[in-house]
Each structure stands twice: as structure tokens, then as C-alpha cells.
Amino acid sequence: MQLWLIPILPLAGFVINGVFGRRFSKGLVGSVAIGSVVLAFAWALRVILALGDLNTPHVEHYFTWIQSGIVNIGCDFAVDRLTAVMLMVVTGIGSLIHIYATGYMAHEHGPNFGGYYRFFAYLNLFMFFMLTLVLAANYLVLFVGWEGVGLCSYLLIGFYFDKKFATNAGNKAFIVNRIGDFGFSLAMFLILINFKSLDFGTVFGQTAGASPTVLTTIGLLLLVGACGKSAQLPLYVWLPDAMAGPTPVSALIHAATMVTAGVYMCARSFPIYAHAPDALHAIALIGIVTACFAASIGLAQNDIKKVFAYSTVSQLGYMFVGVGCGAYSAGIFHLMTHAFFKALLFLGSGSVIHALSGEQDMRNMGGLRSKIPWTFGTMMCAALAISGFPFTSGFFSKDSILIAAYSYAPWMYWVGVITAGMTAFYVFRAMFMTFFGTYRGHEHPHESPPVMYLPLVVLAALSLGGGFIPIPEFLKQFFPPSLIEENFTLMAISVAFGLGGIGLAYVMYVLKPGMADSLAGSVKGLYTLVYNKYFVDEIYDAAVVRPLVSGSRTVLWKTLDAGLIDGIVNGVGTMSRSVGSLLRLPQSGNIRSYASWVLLGSVIVIVTVVGILGGVK
Amino acid sequence: MTAVPVSWFLTLSAVLFVLGVCGFLFRRNIITVFMSIELMLNAVNLTFITFSYQLKQVNGHLFAFFVMVVAAAEAAVGLAIILTVFKNRNTLNIDEVNSMKN
Numbered sequence A: 001m002q003l004w005l006i007p008i009l010p011l012a013g014f015v016i017n018g019v020f021g022r023r024f025s026k027g028l029v030g031s032v033a034i035g036s037v038v039l040a041f042a043w044a045l046r047v048i049l050a051l052g053d054l055n056t057p058h059v060e061h062y063f064t065w066i067q068s069g070i071v072n073i074g075c076d077f078a079v080d081r082l083t084a085v086m087l088m089v090v091t092g093i094g095s096l097i098h099i100y101a102t103g104y105m106a107h108e109h110g111p112n113f114g115g116y117y118r119f120f121a122y123l124n125l126f127m128f129f130m131l132t133l134v135l136a137a138n139y140l141v142l143f144v145g146w147e148g149v150g151l152c153s154y155l156l157i158g159f160y161f162d163k164k165f166a167t168n169a170g171n172k173a174f175i176v177n178r179i180g181d182f183g184f185s186l187a188m189f190l191i192l193i194n195f196k197s198l199d200f201g202t203v204f205g206q207t208a209g210a211s212p213t214v215l216t217t218i219g220l221l222l223l224v225g226a227c228g229k230s231a232q233l234p235l236y237v238w239l240p241d242a243m244a245g246p247t248p249v250s251a252l253i254h255a256a257t258m259v260t261a262g263v264y265m266c267a268r269s270f271p272i273y274a275h276a277p278d279a280l281h282a283i284a285l286i287g288i289v290t291a292c293f294a295a296s297i298g299l300a301q302n303d304i305k306k307v308f309a310y311s312t313v314s315q316l317g318y319m320f321v322g323v324g325c326g327a328y329s330a331g332i333f334h335l336m337t338h339a340f341f342k343a344l345l346f347l348g349s350g351s352v353i354h355a356l357s358g359e360q361d362m363r364n365m366g367g368l369r370s371k372i373p374w375t376f377g378t379m380m381c382a383a384l385a386i387s388g389f390p391f392t393s394g395f396f397s398k399d400s401i402l403i404a405a406y407s408y409a410p411w412m413y414w415v416g417v418i419t420a421g422m423t424a425f426y427v428f429r430a431m432f433m434t435f436f437g438t439y440r441g442h443e444h445p446h447e448s449p450p451v452m453y454l455p456l457v458v459l460a461a462l463s464l465g466g467g468f469i470p471i472p473e474f475l476k477q478f479f480p481p482s483l484i485e486e487n488f489t490l491m492a493i494s495v496a497f498g499l500g501g502i503g504l505a506y507v508m509y510v511l512k513p514g515m516a517d518s519l520a521g522s523v524k525g526l527y528t529l530v531y532n533k534y535f536v537d538e539i540y541d542a543a544v545v546r547p548l549v550s551g552s553r554t555v556l557w558k559t560l561d562a563g564l565i566d567g568i569v570n571g572v573g574t575m576s577r578s579v580g581s582l583l584r585l586p587q588s589g590n591i592r593s594y595a596s597w598v599l600l601g602s603v604i605v606i607v608t609v610v611g612i613l614g615g616v617k
Numbered sequence B: 001m002t003a004v005p006v007s008w009f010l011t012l013s014a015v016l017f018v019l020g021v022c023g024f025l026f027r028r029n030i031i032t033v034f035m036s037i038e039l040m041l042n043a044v045n046l047t048f049i050t051f052s053y054q055l056k057q058v059n060g061h062l063f064a065f066f067v068m069v070v071a072a073a074e075a076a077v078g079l080a081i082i083l084t085v086f087k088n089r090n091t092l093n094i095d096e097v098n099s100m101k102n
Helices: A005-023 A026-050 A081-104 A115-135 A139-157 A164-195 A200-209 A212-229 A238-244 A247-256 A258-268 A270-274 A277-298 A304-324 A328-355 A373-386 A393-408 A410-435 A450-468 A488-511 A515-522 A524-531 A533-584 A591-612 B006-026 B030-055 B059-089
Strands: A058-068 A071-079
Touching: A005 A026, A005 A115, A026 A081, A026 A115, A058 A139, A071 A081, A071 A115, A071 A139, A081 A115, A081 A247, A081 A258, A081 A328, A081 A450, A115 A139, A115 A247, A115 A258, A139 A164, A139 A212, A139 A238, A139 A247, A139 A258, A164 A200, A164 A212, A164 A238, A200 A270, A212 A258, A212 A270, A212 A277, A238 A247, A238 A304, A247 A258, A247 A304, A247 A328, A258 A270, A258 A304, A258 A328, A270 A277, A277 A304, A277 A393, A277 A410, A277 A533, A304 A328, A304 A393, A304 A410, A328 A373, A328 A393, A328 A450, A373 A393, A373 A410, A373 A450, A393 A410, A393 A450, A393 A488, A410 A488, A488 A515, A515 A524, A524 A533, A591 B006, B006 B030, B030 B059
Parallel strands: none
Antiparallel strands: A058 A071
16 A cells, blocks of 8 residues: 555655755745645545555565564554554644644744755654654664654754754753663563564564563563653653744644654553553553643743643643553543644644744733734634543543543542643633733734634644544554443543633633732742742752763763873874884984994894804804 | 915905995995995805815805805996986985985
8 A cells, every 4th residue: 555655755855855945935845845744644544544444454564674683674564543543643733733834934044044944854854754653563663763753853942053042952852862762772672582573463462471570671661762752750851941942843743743652652562561560550650640740830831832841741641641541542542632732732822922923921921812813712722622621622532531540540530630620720821821911012913824823723623623533432442442431420520620720720810810929929939849840950950960961071081081092092102103213213314324233233143143152053 | 285274264254344344334435335345245255165165065156156146236236326326416425325314
């Protein structure tokens, strides 16, 4: 079915824009970028429709990549039901965000006036790697995509590379991800040693007979990788900083697709986790703690993108809870709905920032409701969805996760609903601070062009109605069955928490605008702690970064590199020079001095042979 | 017939050789230096012939012929070099032929 066409199309876009983009007009660059992704979407759709029920994975083998001893790794792509969902999300959302980005980046020149085509080339490259990741039929090809999206993430976070904070944020994302990738690599080595293969089919077929210790180790190491990529505790710190990139990047990479790769990978590896309940428990635990922790940070942020960044971390935590509780389809379902509403929130906030010519601080916004109505209306749909307002997409997916959490461990459910309340509060806090009250800024807001708000409208429709897409039904046969029964009480409780959060935000930021500040003043210590993100960055800086930097400086640089290695190299040079300068002295260039040396040598030889050794026998 | 003892030949050879060495070391004219080298070669030849005669073996003679051949060749090449040096530098002072150093 030519699965390879799906990732190759964006790659072609990348090559065309990357090589010739400098000479293209903006319209042509945008058409190539959008066209390649839309074609990939169309082809993916065609493939999925043509493959029918997809109960067994459709595998395509292209060539043998590595063959050495027991290692036999092919470049294989596969489509099954999980991949089909991911393909639709990635290409669908990707298309919308590409369209949006042509409007958002329209004023972009960037350093050296190459910003526009560079942006779209990177974005297309990202699509290529993300689709490779999703289509991979073995861990190594998945890893290629995994690293590739990490690279594109780095490139796009540091897109404004003439700004120091952006390059720093890019470096941070890349380095923190290395920790996770280290775990992922170790997991792959373990898999290869124990199962003699990296193919999903082969590996998952052998998990039933493998030792639980090994499977648990593999599961935990994969989780380390997922924590890095999907920004879970303790490796989430890169994601909030990643907002230094342009907003479409935040929406596409750092909300809708790349950061969900960890969830996808864990769900993909469910046969391993099925025999490793401890690892599964760790996933659920990390997920719920991250969800609650990140949501609480989101309560006190003033940068509109930072709020949504912490919200993303928190929602990813929910997905991990879903996967960890064994409700894989609920996790993937939330992945999809989250892609809808979080992409919309980011694109909406991008539209707000665009309208205010770059302002991101919500304290300088307010009252924008009437000035940018399209943005306001669509973002409100997303805000309702993420708050779990009944019958929106977030309501269905979040509830199925929470109900699964209840049957897994009731305390997780309660933490989850409290987090849901906080989520509703901070999202609506952001909405009220941005769109209600009176305008506090100085710019003159203007509505974004249709090319920007039309994708918002599509996403708004998906955010509201996406819950009716029967993803759990579609994935039912794919994942092991989880015993989730509908529970009206639990559902009502979580909805009540969500509405409570919205109501509280309304009271605090619309009815009595001074209340938030006085409340913050009354719990000053706690507020400072949350406002400064629990000082996690500072703690990491003191505990990890500084010792590493100073250790590298004193031991590795000054002692080992400058002292030992440079010392050896310089020493060899100096020694040669001094020996040479000594040897140069007899080379006078004077023939008679040479003759004297010869004479002296002969005399010494004769004296030695005759006088000391006693003559020749 | 054997009135002249071997030691006389060897002494003569040693004296000739030392004369050659001294000439090589102390004379500055290239042609003189060149002749000193020839003198040393011939001193060595005399030693070869002496021992060949005393030991009744032909090896020494052979070596003497080799040395003569080499000396002839060397004379040809060496004189050519000396001519060229003189043409280029207008001097035959060996101390001034030191362009390899400076």
C-alpha cells in the first residue's frame, strides 16, 4: 500500500523548501509545506480506508537495515488500529497547524531574512520523523523517529536563535531528552538480548514466557524514555521552556504530537507492561503525581503560553494514568482529544499574541472578547473541553481515564478530580484574564486573518464533538480488555469539580477582580512557592547542573584536557624541538668539521677495539 | 726477496694515510682536499696489497682494483663538482662552500 509515501511526502517538502526555499516566494513556500502534509493526510486516509478492519497489523518490509549476528533489523513500517489513530491525529492536526502557521509567520523574516522558509522546512522535517515514529514496525525505526522529532523540537525551540533564552531553551530540551533516550536505548538493548529481535510482532509474541524481572526492567527503562519525551516528573522541566519557540510549534510539537510520543510508545508496548504490573504501577504513579503537580504550577503563571505548557504536562500525566491503569484506549483517546483542544488553546493564544503584536503576559491583556471574537469563541470551546464540560471531547476522555483510575486505586481518582478542578480553574483564569474585564495593554488588538482562524474553527468543532468519535470502540480489540463500567456518580463528581473550578475562576477574576491578589497575599509563602514553580529549576540547577558544569570545568577541562591530554601533545612537541636543537649543533655545514667528527669517531672505535677489547680475534 | 719487512709497508701506508687526513683537515683549497682523499685511498690500497702479498691471497688485489675504480669514478664526479662550484662561486675555499647550513 506504499506506506512509505506517508512520511516521504513531508520529507520531500522539507528538501524542496530547505534547498530552494530561499528563492521561493512566501506563498510558494507555504503551498509546498501545506501541500506535502495535506497529501500525506490524504494518503494516510486512503491507506487506512483501503486496509479494512485492521485487526491484524499490515506490515511492509522495505529493506534490511542492520544484519549482524543475531541482530536483524529491517526498515519496516506497519499500520494497525493504534497507528491508524495516531496517523490521523498527526497528519490531521499537522495540516491545520501548517495552514495556521502560514498566517502566523507571515510577518516573519527572522535572522538573515531566512526565517520563513526555514520554519516550514523544519516543520515538514518534523512531520516526516513523527510519521516515521508512528509507522515504525520495530523499536529501532521508532527510535529514529523519536530522535528525529527531538532534533526538530530542538531546532524549532531555538528558532529565534539570535535570542539567548531561545537557544538556551533548545539546549535544555535536547539535554533533558538525552536522559530519557538513555533509558530508551538501554531498554532496546535489553529487548534485543532477551528476545533476539526488535520487531514489535516478534517481541510481543515472546513476552508471555519471559522473566517478569526482565520485563519490569524493560518497562521501567521505556518509562524513563517516555518521561523524557512526554515531559513527566522528574524530566518535565524542558517543556515549559520550550515555549520559546513560535506558537504553531508549541501547538504542533509541544502539545499535540511529539510530547504524546511517550504515551504512544508505552501504549504500543502494552504486551510488555501486561506482564510487568510493577512498571505499570510506576507509570500510573508518575502520571498522577505529574498531573497534580503541573496543574498546581499552572494556577499561578502569568504568561499565557506558560499556563498552557504546564497544562500540557498535566494532561500528559492524565494519559499516563490511563495507560498505567491498564486503560490504554482511554489514554490514547485522551491523547487524541487533548491534541484537539490543546492545539486549539495554543493556536488561540498564538492568535491573541499575534493580535497584540507579541504580548504574552496576561496581566497586560483583558477585554479582548469583543476585539478578537473568532479567537475568543474558538478558545472558549477548547477551554470547555479541557475542563471536562459535559459532552465536549475532554469530558469523555478524561472521565474514562478517571473511572479506570477509580477501579485501579480510588485515591488516584480523587487526586485526578482535584486536578481536574485545578485544570478548569487555571484555564478559565487564563480565559477571563485575557478576554474579560477591561483591556490593560497598550497595543491595538486586531483579529487574525481567516487563514488563522479557520483552522481554529475546525479544531473548535473537533474539541466539542471529538468525544463522539468512537476511539475506545475502535481500539477495543487491539488492547487487552479493561474492566471499566460506566459510573454515573464518579462522572458527576468530576464534572462538579470542573464546573466548580470554572465558577471559582469566574468569581475571582470577573466578579471580584481584587480577590485573587488578596488571596495570594494571605497565603504568601505558598503563592511564592507555586509562582516560582516550586523552585524545581533552581533545585536542578544547584543539584545537577552546577556540579556537572564545575566538575567538567575543573576535572575534565582544566585537569584532564588542558593538563593531561594537552600536556602529552605539547610535551611531545617540546621534546622533539629540544632534541632537534641539540642535534642541530653538530650540523655546522662545514666540511672540515664533519671530517673532524669522522676522525674522532674512528679514533674512538680503534681505541675501543684495540685498547679496551684487546684487538680483533 | 723478502728483505723488506711487512711492517715497513704498513708504516708507510699509515704515514701516507695520516698525511691524507691532515691534508683533508687543514688545507682549505678544495683541490688539495680532493687530492688528500686520493692519498688516503692509495694508503689503504697499499695496506690491501701488503696483506694480500703476505697471506698469498688474491682478495686484497681485488679490493685494490675496486678502490681504484671507485677512485676513478670519484675523481670524474668530484672534479666536475669542483668545476661547477668554481664557476658559480668564484672561489675554491672550502670554508665558503657551506650553503647547506646558511
